[in-house]
Amino acid sequence: MATSLASGKRTGLYQDFLDRLDRPGWKKFASAMGALAIGFLLAIYSGVFAQEGRTVATGICASLALLLAGYVALTAVPYLARRTSLEWLRVTVDYQITREGWAFIAMIFVLAIAGLNTGNNLLYLVLASLLAAILMSGILSFVVLMGVELEILLPDHVFARRPAPAQIHLRNRKKFLPSFSITLAGKAEEEKKAKRASRKRAEAPHAQAHPKPLQEASGGTRSSRASDEGKPEADQRILRQPLYFPFVPAGRAVTRSVELEFPRRGLYRENGFALSTRFPFGFLEKTLQLPIARTLWVYPAVEPTEEFYEILPMLSGELEAFQRGRGHDLYSIRDMLSTDSARHIDWKASARTGTLKVREFTREDERRLQLILDRRVGPSPEGPGEGSGPQPLEQFEMAVEFCACLAWHFHEVDAQLQFICDSFQTPSARAGEIIYDILRFLAAVEPSADAPLTPPGGVAGEENVFRIICTAAPRGSVPTTLWSRSYLIFFDSLRPTAGQTVPQ
Incomplete structure (x- = not known):
């Protein structure tokens, strides 16, 4: 049994070798080598005839040897060169x-x-x-x-x-x-x-020709920078x-x-x-x-932060009401689940069927949830003595990760969401349909040097929208109308998470 398997493997390898063999090329190579061998013999005979003093035979043999060598050089060499793999x-x-x-x-x-x-x-x-x-x-x-x-x-x-x-x-x-x-x-x-x-x-x-560089006012050396x-x-x-x-x-x-x-x-x-x-x-x-x-x-990290757990109860109430629908038109009657509210029980249908039934209402799409990121952080402090230089960048990175955490949470609860940041705007859809568009934008977004005088208000003309706004604007610059229909998260209220780094 083992002998037959070994012989079959050798036969397969031999057949594979024959299939990969370039037969026309090898035939041309064999004919060229035969012609060169004949030319070599003719060259040897021409030397022998020259020693014997037979001039005519010497010339004929030498001429035939040169003709054979020229024939191989003009016909076989270019043909074989075109068929040779030279990638190596x-x-x-x-x-x-x-x-x-x-x-x-x-x-x-x-x-x-x-x-x-x-x-x-x-x-x-x-x-x-x-x-x-x-x-x-x-x-x-x-x-x-x-x-x-x-x-x-x-x-x-x-x-x-x-x-x-x-x-x-x-x-x-x-x-x-x-x-x-x-x-x-x-x-x-x-x-x-x-x-x-x-x-x-x-x-x-x-190092021998130049002394050690002096420390600058910022506490670092030129070489370290x-x-x-x-x-x-x-x-x-x-x-x-x-x-x-x-x-x-x-x-x-x-x-x-x-x-x-x-x-x-x-x-x-x-x-x-x-x-x-x-x-x-x-x-x-x-x-x-x-x-x-x-x-x-x-993408930015989506691990929940302390600020996320602080605002989660408020957001849960908004999302729960939003997902179950705020409309008044009856959509269907179904069996009651343990998570349903008792105020939605249809007593007539329950008495008729003998099991508890609840009413479902149509969802009004006018009320939506918007997640807005304000990337304006103002100009960075300049000067070697400023200790708060990287602070705006750190706050911006924390805000980006917080927005990613919120968007991922809305994706997990299958909420209706729209994300806005300056000119970038996603359609209002289920978070699962746009989540990776949001994360891809947050992976590449950069802070703006414009001063955040007032927080953004979202899309103009849309009033029935609950907004979550992350901004670096001062707290006193928020209009009263925006406070009433939005939840604002200020950059300076965010705290860094473990392992968070700021890109240079």
Whole structure:
């Protein structure tokens, strides 16, 4: 049984090899090699005839050899070149000598100097073996990275400070050769490593020639500020930690499940990914750059806050009345549920059927719920001595997350909702239909430098609307008519949640 399975597998591999074989190309190659072999024999005979002094035979054999070589060059070579896959020639593989590699090279130089001084053949033999090890290390690491494909599956909806599952597939297209010890990292991570190495080399002589920078009035140094300028860009990468694949079988794929977690909302991107390996000896680290770009919008966090629990009782009353309908027209009569109010019992229908029945009324669509975000925070305080500079940005981030929390709650209770922020406005619909449009806008919204003199009033001309307004306007600037039909949440009343960060 096992023998028949093994023979069947070998037959299948042989048939697959024949199917993938380019028979016309191989026939052309065989004919070209035959012509070149005949030309080589004719060239040998022409040399023999020249030694014997037979000039005519020498000229004929030499001319035929040149004609055969020209025929192969004009017919077979272009034909075979057009049928040859040259993708591997366009692959650029970067390499870097590791610390172990530098130590190994230093040992080679020591042995080379010792061999030159002593003339010992054994040292030359050992030196040749060490050089062959470096050569084989480069070849094997190149083979490991070739034929490897990457596929990254990101989730559709990701929230800040909430783990999001992602799938990473690494496929080895090589039929017979597996791949070993591959590390996957984002392109930003590879650039960061290269910049760190170049900065170390540049700062070595620079630290001796220049003194330590003086602290500025704000309490930081110029060097620290320069490093801080690069942090937002580095923090916007998707794959933050490298992934290690110890073994990828030939012709198969390896899948890794990773949890991505992002500290704040916004757009995260990877301009490319890099596969690197130190196989087999660790002397060279070769890196294959993959032009695979990925972008991911991260929504604000939707975890309930303390302010949300404070206003929830008031909102629950409004939503409960709104969802059950405020109309007077009878819609249907149904069996009573434990959550129904006793004032809606239809006693006549209950007496006729013997079970409690309640009346349902049509819903009036005139009364709606609006969630309004005022993104005006005013100009940021300037000057190095201002301690309250980031405060408006922090308050704005808290307001954005609070709006996301409210919108998500309305989505869970299936409420009728409309979201408004400046020119952005969603239609009044069930929250489940527009929730991701709202979250996508909140993921990208930025504060405005305009001064919030008065809070926004929503859409003009709509009076039968209950509004929840998040604004940075002063409390004394709210009109009385807006107080009566709205609930206002002021930025300065919000408190930051655990783990909340502010984008730079």
